[in-house]
Amino acid sequence: xxxxYVAGKSPLHQAHPFTALALAATVVVLAFALPAPQxxxxxxxxxxxLALLARLPRVLLTALGFSLPFWFFLGVxxxxxxxxxxxxxxxxxxxxxxxxxxxxxxxxxxxxRLVDALLQRGVPFSLAYLLSATLQAVPxxxxxxxxxxxxxxxxxxxxxxSVWRRTRAVVPLAIPLVLGALGEVDERAMxxxxxxxxAPAHRTALEPPPDSTAQRVVRWLLAAAAVxxxxxxxxx
Amino acid sequence: MSVRLAGVSFRYPGSDTDALHxxxxxxxxxxxxxxxxxxxxxxxxxxxxxxxLAPHITGGSRSGEVTTLDRDPATRDGRKALAGRVGLLLPTxxxxxxxxxxxxxxEVAFGxxxxxWRRARIAGAVDEAMQxxxxxxxxxxxPRTLSGGELQRVMFAGVLAMEPEVLxxxxxxxxxxxxxxxxxxxxxxxxxxxxxxxxxSTDLDRAAAAAHRALLLDRGxxxxxxxxxxxxxNDGAVATGCSTTVAEIARAVGLTPGYPLSxxxxxxxxxx
Numbered sequence: 001x002x003x004x005y006v007a008g009k010s011p012l013h014q015a016h017p018f019t020a021l022a023l024a025a026t027v028v029v030l031a032f033a034l035p036a037p038q039x040x041x042x043x044x045x046x047x048x049x050l051a052l053l054a055r056l057p058r059v060l061l062t063a064l065g066f067s068l069p070f071w072f073f074l075g076v077x078x079x080x081x082x083x084x085x086x087x088x089x090x091x092x093x094x095x096x097x098x099x100x101x102x103x104x105x106x107x108x109x110x111x112x113r114l115v116d117a118l119l120q121r122g123v124p125f126s127l128a129y130l131l132s133a134t135l136q137a138v139p140x141x142x143x144x145x146x147x148x149x150x151x152x153x154x155x156x157x158x159x160x161x162s163v164w165r166r167t168r169a170v171v172p173l174a175i176p177l178v179l180g181a182l183g184e185v186d187e188r189a190m191x192x193x194x195x196x197x198x199a200p201a202h203r204t205a206l207e208p209p210p211d212s213t214a215q216r217v218v219r220w221l222l223a224a225a226a227v228x229x230x231x232x233x234x235x236x
Numbered sequence: 237m238s239v240r241l242a243g244v245s246f247r248y249p250g251s252d253t254d255a256l257h258x259x260x261x262x263x264x265x266x267x268x269x270x271x272x273x274x275x276x277x278x279x280x281x282x283x284x285x286x287x288x289l290a291p292h293i294t295g296g297s298r299s300g301e302v303t304t305l306d307r308d309p310a311t312r313d314g315r316k317a318l319a320g321r322v323g324l325l326l327p328t329x330x331x332x333x334x335x336x337x338x339x340x341x342x343e344v345a346f347g348x349x350x351x352x353w354r355r356a357r358i359a360g361a362v363d364e365a366m367q368x369x370x371x372x373x374x375x376x377x378x379p380r381t382l383s384g385g386e387l388q389r390v391m392f393a394g395v396l397a398m399e400p401e402v403l404x405x406x407x408x409x410x411x412x413x414x415x416x417x418x419x420x421x422x423x424x425x426x427x428x429x430x431x432x433x434x435x436x437s438t439d440l441d442r443a444a445a446a447a448h449r450a451l452l453l454d455r456g457x458x459x460x461x462x463x464x465x466x467x468x469x470n471d472g473a474v475a476t477g478c479s480t481t482v483a484e485i486a487r488a489v490g491l492t493p494g495y496p497l498s499x500x501x502x503x504x505x506x507x508x
Binding site: 005007110111112115125129132133136140143184186187188189190191192193194195196197198199200201202203204205206 | 284287289292293294315316319320322323324326328331332333334335336337338342345346347348349350351352353354355358380394395398
């Protein structure tokens with residue numbers, strides 16, 4: 001399962017962070033604006049191909065893993081009960097496409113380069129940091145959760161077995177995770193403050209990502225695609 | 237004088253007792269001052285008050301006068317003026333990670349970059365700090381994959397890379413192995429040549445050798461202030477466990493107060 005940055009040299013890794021974000025935003029627009037169900041389905045397939053091209057098959061598997069429960073419930077609600085299987089296919093493909101796009105951005109955009117790019121555009125560091133920290137929060141919490149699982153298992157908690165047993169195990173895992181995260185807030189805030197995060201100076205971008213004409217053209221094309229599809233759908 | 241406290245008391249929110257009570261002390265550049273005491277004595281709070289993080293981050297109320305590099309660190313203007321000039325190292329390294337670095341080099345550069353320095357100056361300060369703490373070979377490693385000891389040295393390098401005039405260290409060697417801890421303490425007098433260093437530690441066997449001066453706190457009150465030998469060699473300090481192992485042995489075998497603090501001290505005393 002991948003929900004964070006993975007080092008690599010694919011074109012997506014080389015892309016300017018804003019280009020990757022533009023791709024994700026365009027996918028969201030297209031997922032809803034393209035004719036259903038073939039549009040969202042084609043979009044999901046295209047993103048799957050992009051994930052494979054970027055040599056990130058695990059991103060694709062993660063997106064499918066997250067999508068699976070949605071597909072199941074959509075199948076039950078629309079396929080079995082509502083007898084509208086095409087609706088299930090549309091919503092399922094929309095969810096899968098958007099999840100794949102966001103996970104691809106998470107896996108290929110280096111948070112520090114995103115901050116550098118935002119700083120270059122004059123965005124305040126506090127805002128840029130908030131965005132970057134949010135992108136990294138999931139992998140950090142997953143690591144902490146894994147540590148808590150190990151610790152609780154050492155103390156006799158059984159986290160495998162029946163659904164009932166797994167459900168009961170959630171409380172002793174979730175409470176230390178939430179309380180631990182809250183308990184760290186003060187210390188993290190102190191460390192950041194002491195390291196100048198609230199300094200009045202404009203933070204230096206350490207490695208500002210290069211932004212070529214080609215990158216700008218791609219972003220304009222993505223924006224044009226999103227607007228174009230909306231206009232086409234409204235007129236049609 | 238770079239830090240001055242006059243009659244300073246501090247109370248955490250929800251507490252009915254002072255974490256610091258009427259503390260008055262002056263710290264000078266060029267010396268390592270050790271502050272120690274039993275659990276809850278207020279050593280960490282003293283550091284936070286000097287840095288302005290108490291009450292700014294912790295909440296609570298402060299009274300008395302605190303002057304850090306001619307500023308009151310509790311005011312908005314004071315905090316802005318002191319950004320980067322007061323370095324603080326906390327005991328747990330993983331909560332001090334910036335959360336946006338994938339290499340040690342970037343982590344060390346986090347503070348200097350926040351100060352808006354030019355990239356060339358940042359690179360020089362980062363290289364020097366990493367060399368000083370023996371972490372240059374880890375420069376390309378992901379900080380999240382380091383051991384606690386390695387990470388604490390990285391965090392120390394990150395604080396020092398900001399070239400602070402006042403350095404506040406809260407149990408800086410808690411995560412280090414004995415050799416690593418010894419290395420950090422031996423570095424302190426060198427670091428203090430250019431700045432004021434306040435070290436909160438209960439690792440007194442090592443800290444005593446590194447410090448020029450000692451403060452002893454007891455339940456928030458300053459009960460002793462003097463040379464390390466005067467404060468830690470005192471009967472009261474040794475009786476409450478706020479001294480070195482050698483001093484405790486010396487007291488146990490019936491020596492008179494003014495106990496030796498190290499084996500070298502003891503040898504000198506017996507061969508006099």
